[in-house]
Amino acid sequence: xxxxxxxxxxxxxxxxxxxxxxxxxxxxxxxxxxxxxxxxxxxxxxxxxxxxxxxxxxxxxxxxxxxxxxxxxxxxxxxxxxxxxxxxxxxxxxxxxxxxxxxxxxxxxxxxxxxxx
Amino acid sequence: xxxxxxxxxxxxxxxxxxxxxxxxxxxxxxxxxxxxxxxxxxxxxxxxxxxxxxxxxxxxxxxxxxxxxxxxxxxxxxxxxxxxxxxxxxxxxxxxxxxxxxxxxxxxxxxx
Numbered sequence: 001x002x003x004x005x006x007x008x009x010x011x012x013x014x015x016x017x018x019x020x021x022x023x024x025x026x027x028x029x030x031x032x033x034x035x036x037x038x039x040x041x042x043x044x045x046x047x048x049x050x051x052x053x054x055x056x057x058x059x060x061x062x063x064x065x066x067x068x069x070x071x072x073x074x075x076x077x078x079x080x081x082x083x084x085x086x087x088x089x090x091x092x093x094x095x096x097x098x099x100x101x102x103x104x105x106x107x108x109x110x111x112x113x114x115x116x117x
Numbered sequence: 118x119x120x121x122x123x124x125x126x127x128x129x130x131x132x133x134x135x136x137x138x139x140x141x142x143x144x145x146x147x148x149x150x151x152x153x154x155x156x157x158x159x160x161x162x163x164x165x166x167x168x169x170x171x172x173x174x175x176x177x178x179x180x181x182x183x184x185x186x187x188x189x190x191x192x193x194x195x196x197x198x199x200x201x202x203x204x205x206x207x208x209x210x211x212x213x214x215x216x217x218x219x220x221x222x223x224x225x226x227x228x229x
Contacts, residue, residue, distance in 0.1 A: 004160075031215050043206065043219040056216045090161065094215045104149045104168075104210040106217060108161040 002026065004109035006091050012115045018079040021112045025072050025093030031055075032074040033106060034066060037088040046089075049074055078114075086116045119144045123207045123220035130197055130227050138192040138223045140181075140207035148209040150174075150183050150190040151217070155204045164192075164205070197227045 005024040013019050025032050033056075034046040045058040049068035066076040072093070078085055092106035123140040130136060142148065152164040152174070165174030170185035179194045190207060207220040 033215055033217075035217075042221045043217075045216050045218070048215050058216070092161075092215075104151065104215060104217070105163050105166065106161075106215060107163075108153075110160040 004091055004093050004107055006089075006109035006112050008112055009110065010113050010115075012117060013081050014117050015081055015083060017081050018077065019081060019114060020075055020077045021089055021091075021114075023074045023076075023091030023093075023109060025074070025091075026095075026107055029093035029095050029107070030072055031094040032068055032072060033092045033094070034074070034076050035090040035092065036060075037090055037111070038086075043090070046076065081116045083116050086114060088113050119148065119209060119211050119218040121207050121209055121218055121220035123205075123223055125221065126204075126224040128223060128225045130225065132199055132227055132229050133196045134227075136192070136194045136197045136201070136225065138205055138207075138225070140190045140192065140220060142188050142190065142207070142209050144188075144209055144211055144218075146211060147185075148211050150181070151208045151210070152179070152181055152190070152192050153206045153208055153219075155206065155222075157203070161206070197225075199227045199229055201225060202227045 031050045033048040048056040052068045063079045068074045088111040090111045092108045120143045149168045151166045153161045154164045165176040167174040167183035173182045181192045204222045206222045208217045
């Protein structure tokens with residue numbers, strides 16, 4: 001079974017630009033979450049999507065947004081990039097039950113490393 | 118809000134030594150508790166979990182027991198190997214979906 005795939009793996013942007021990151025979950029997983037990992041703040045939750053609906057949102061500004069498609073693939077977008085947005089962005093999928101209940105077990109991709117200059 | 122505190126590293130050990138990484142949490146209700154591991158150059162992966170008080174999670178020789186009275190979930194391994202060198206994260210989920218709250222991570226380096 002293929003794991004969680006994130007693209008691109010590395011990217012460099014300049015301040016003020018915007019970026020879109022993509023995530024393909026494990027087949028059959030309907031929940032997709034995004035996390036930001038930085039040396040200073042550690043791992044922070046961005047948002048979670050289930051069946052194309054945002055189910056949870058972390059404490060990030062509105063410049064951070066996401067969406068999920070009918071095939072469970074997800075994208076996140078960061079607009080008006082700032083230097084502090086440089087981070088490893090991790091996507092995780094989860095085999096939520098058909099009822100939408102959670103297992104809490106996340107399967108992470110290797111991440112997209114964003115550098116903002 | 119929910120929070121997880123774990124001991125700061127790095128922790129440097131010799132092969133076959135005993136490893137303990139302390140983790141305490143603050144949460145409302147009855148969270149599920151997890152240990153995730155990040156090996157060099159790899160993504161985060163679930164190491165073990167416990168979903169209720171007194172549950173013991175175990176995997177790959179690692180163990181952790183959900184202690185509600187002390188709000189702790191300490192990770193232990195009796196005899197570490199060089200291949201256990203990694204960053205270990207304690208985490209919890211509450212009632213809100215699959216939102217994981219992570220501790221700051223503990224880097225473990227095992228020397229031969």
